[in-house]
Amino acid sequence: MDGKKSFQVYYLVLYEGHAESSLFAYLTKFKFKETFEKSSIQFSNKVEIINEDGEQIVSQGKLNGTSDLKHFKSKHSLIKKKYAGQKLFYLLDKDIDNSSAIEALIKQDGHFVQFMEYNTEHLLLRLAGKNPQNPTDFADLKNFRDYCKSEFVKQFGKHAHKFKDPDFELIFNIPTEVEVRASFTELFSTTE
Numbered sequence: 001m002d003g004k005k006s007f008q009v010y011y012l013v014l015y016e017g018h019a020e021s022s023l024f025a026y027l028t029k030f031k032f033k034e035t036f037e038k039s040s041i042q043f044s045n046k047v048e049i050i051n052e053d054g055e056q057i058v059s060q061g062k063l064n065g066t067s068d069l070k071h072f073k074s075k076h077s078l079i080k081k082k083y084a085g086q087k088l089f090y091l092l093d094k095d096i097d098n099s100s101a102i103e104a105l106i107k108q109d110g111h112f113v114q115f116m117e118y119n120t121e122h123l124l125l126r127l128a129g130k131n132p133q134n135p136t137d138f139a140d141l142k143n144f145r146d147y148c149k150s151e152f153v154k155q156f157g158k159h160a161h162k163f164k165d166p167d168f169e170l171i172f173n174i175p176t177e178v179e180v181r182a183s184f185t186e187l188f189s190t191t192e
Helices: 018-031 033-038 069-082 099-108 120-127 141-156 165-172 177-183 185-189
Strands: 009-015 041-044 056-058 087-093 112-116
Touching (some): 018 185, 120 141, 120 177
Parallel strands (some): 009 041
């Protein structure tokens, strides 16, 4: 017997943007490949939604940003309608306005969300030992987000959405596995 579980659990994975998509792929297909291969979880990013005007709303699981609860709700309802009965797994920045309301909306239907604390840039800066500032150091979330993006470019020489596996590898060689898993508790909980 090969030790694989006999049943599979499928999730449609949805990312806030390209940086989250690349990070998810790195974690599940490279850094912790064996962990995810041994689990009964299968993720698919084959989520495509085009509105009545022909505008791409979701492409390969990418939401192309979510600015607030209303913006998220409109995309989430389209996804739930088109992919009724499917389990959804979201990767979102936690510095979204109303992130706690977004989390409640996602979980009320039994779906999952992995928030990046506080956003992808901040999370990667922190894991790389760069000690970034926190949201409480800023007057509002917009200033905090702007700081994280510029600090990320300052520290790594490129924007997070341009990161590839070798770039992530440089960061993820610094923290322990325990620290990484603690930053992605929802994602790793799917493998148990």
